[in-house]
Amino acid sequence: MALSNSYETPAPGFNFDNAARNAALEGLFDGGQTPKPLKTGTTIAGVVFKDGVVLGADTRATSSEVVADKMCAKIHFISPNIYCCGAGTAADTEKTTDLLSSNLTIFSLNSGRNPRVVMAVNILQDMLYRYHGQIGANLILGGVDCTGNHLYTVGPYGSVNKVPYLSMGSGDLAALGILEDGFKPDLELEPAKELVRAAIHAGIMSDLGSGSNIDICVITKQGVDYIRPYQESQYKHNRTMKYKYGPGTTPVLTEKVVPLKLEVVQETVQQMETA
Amino acid sequence: IGLRSQLKDSVPVAGFCPQGAYGVQDSLRSGFTSVKNDLIPSHPLELSEKNFQLNQDKMNFSTLRNIQGLHAPLKLQMEYRAARQIQRLPFLQSSNLALDTLRNSDECIGFEDILSDPAQSEVMGEPHMMVEYKLGLL
Numbered sequence: 001m002a003l004s005n006s007y008e009t010p011a012p013g014f015n016f017d018n019a020a021r022n023a024a025l026e027g028l029f030d031g032g033q034t035p036k037p038l039k040t041g042t043t044i045a046g047v048v049f050k051d052g053v054v055l056g057a058d059t060r061a062t063s064s065e066v067v068a069d070k071m072c073a074k075i076h077f078i079s080p081n082i083y084c085c086g087a088g089t090a091a092d093t094e095k096t097t098d099l100l101s102s103n104l105t106i107f108s109l110n111s112g113r114n115p116r117v118v119m120a121v122n123i124l125q126d127m128l129y130r131y132h133g134q135i136g137a138n139l140i141l142g143g144v145d146c147t148g149n150h151l152y153t154v155g156p157y158g159s160v161n162k163v164p165y166l167s168m169g170s171g172d173l174a175a176l177g178i179l180e181d182g183f184k185p186d187l188e189l190e191p192a193k194e195l196v197r198a199a200i201h202a203g204i205m206s207d208l209g210s211g212s213n214i215d216i217c218v219i220t221k222q223g224v225d226y227i228r229p230y231q232e233s234q235y236k237h238n239r240t241m242k243y244k245y246g247p248g249t250t251p252v253l254t255e256k257v258v259p260l261k262l263e264v265v266q267e268t269v270q271q272m273e274t275a
Numbered sequence: 276i277g278l279r280s281q282l283k284d285s286v287p288v289a290g291f292c293p294q295g296a297y298g299v300q301d302s303l304r305s306g307f308t309s310v311k312n313d314l315i316p317s318h319p320l321e322l323s324e325k326n327f328q329l330n331q332d333k334m335n336f337s338t339l340r341n342i343q344g345l346h347a348p349l350k351l352q353m354e355y356r357a358a359r360q361i362q363r364l365p366f367l368q369s370s371n372l373a374l375d376t377l378r379n380s381d382e383c384i385g386f387e388d389i390l391s392d393p394a395q396s397e398v399m400g401e402p403h404m405m406v407e408y409k410l411g412l413l
Contacts, residue, residue, distance in 0.1 A: 007408040008365070009400060011325070013387035019318035095389075102384045110382060127385070130327065134320055 041209020042074060043171030044085035045179060045199045046142045046151045048164045049192035052220035053142035053149050056196035057085045058171070058204050059229065060211040067211070075217045075226065079104045079115050082143030083217050083224065087169035088156060089136035096137045100124055117143040117150040121160055129158030138168045144219050171203025171210040178202045193218065197231060204233075351377075365405040368394040 041062040046055045061069035076084045076097040084100070086093025100123055104115040120141055128135060133156045141152045153161045153168060165183045167175035178199040187195065193216055200214045213229035323330075336348040358373035375381040 007400070007405055009368070009393045009396065010391060011387075012391055012393055013385075014320070014324060015391050016318040016321040016324070019321065095386075099384060099386070099389075106382050106384070130323075131320060132323070 041207075042087040042169030043167065043175050043200050043203025043207060043210040044074060044087050044140050044169050045167035045172075045175045045196050045203075046085065046140045046165065047179065047183065047187070047192050047196050048142075048149050048151050049187040049189065051149075051189065052144045052218065053151055054189075054192045054196045055083055055085050055140065055142045055217045055219070056200045056230075057215050058200055058210040059213045059215060060209070061090055062209050070212045071229075073215065073228065075215055075228075077101060078120055078141070078143070079108065080224065081114050081145055081219065082117055082120055082141060083219055083226075084120075084142075085140040085168070087138040087140075092135045092137045093139065096124065096127065096135060097139070099127070114145060116145040116147060117141060117152060121152045121154060124154045125158045125160050128154060128156060133157040140166060140168055142217075142219060144221050149219075167199060167203070169203070169207075169210065171200075171207030174206035175199035175203040189218065193230075201231070364402070365409045366400045366402045 044057040055075055057074035059071050060067055061072040074085055078084050078101045084097050103123055108115055136156050139154045153166055165179045182195045197214055204210045212233045214231040215228045216230040218225040339347045358377055361373055363369045
């Protein structure tokens, strides 16, 4: 099908043709019932300890007041030594971290080196600033590279902070309280994991947008330990009955059989090699 | 063509700066004008995204000029202009390999490589009209 009224092929990338239509539609629904994007309404936290970085996240994804996903993965893989927790609009964090991971893979294939955390942060910062906050992604990047253990946060408008411990998402205030109380520089592995777990747990208990299980990701120079789930929710619902229906549940009212008339058009015989 | 003259300083709005010949609204191709079309706002990113590549190039070239002198951007722009001419006919998708290599976008992946990729578009422009438009005969 040929478009007869365009002189140039449409530009690649984002397409803003529907912006005017959406603005008009919003005026039609009094009370704004346009579909809400899937937000992660999250608690994510990260702590730098002696040998590396511990990242933690809850696993609930909400779509306004409904829990859309009880077991979503918020800790995304960026490169073998860098992982990223994402809060905000779920699709935005997914796609942005995927693009970042692809870019860093291309870089490490070209140069033969493991990417550094600052590179990931710079790429993210440029990308998010270019879109002036329209991409709703609050990210915590943690990783270990040749220069040490790093923990950064990147906001949706491109702001960057380098900190030893932090939390983001709707449950960040509750988690930050626990982190502020329990953080010490140069923690050991087990106390660090326990601190992050307690912080996410506080977020889950105190915030409606966070819930379900806790995922923990430990990144050290030796490798990555992605524990999913680290702690299961105590309110897990066990299905009490099976929802499969046996054959015969639905009564058959009528049955009509129409045989397909097939005629042989062409017949070819190919001998098989049975030697 | 200088970079400044290529910058689009407005999203085309029906009624103002119509694109027909002699500055009159081209009813045959773009339809009738409508005041309502002018009042509905466009997306805040539309303009900055349209000009993004051009603005980046401008910034990079002016930095290069300040550091290395006028010859550096001149030579690079000559290469850009040569690379930009290696194209298929307008209704077919060109790979732009030379241009990508110059811009270093063959080693980066961004939203423009994933979303609405022109190589995978479902509709195609009318070949005769697009060639005539490109040659300025329309």
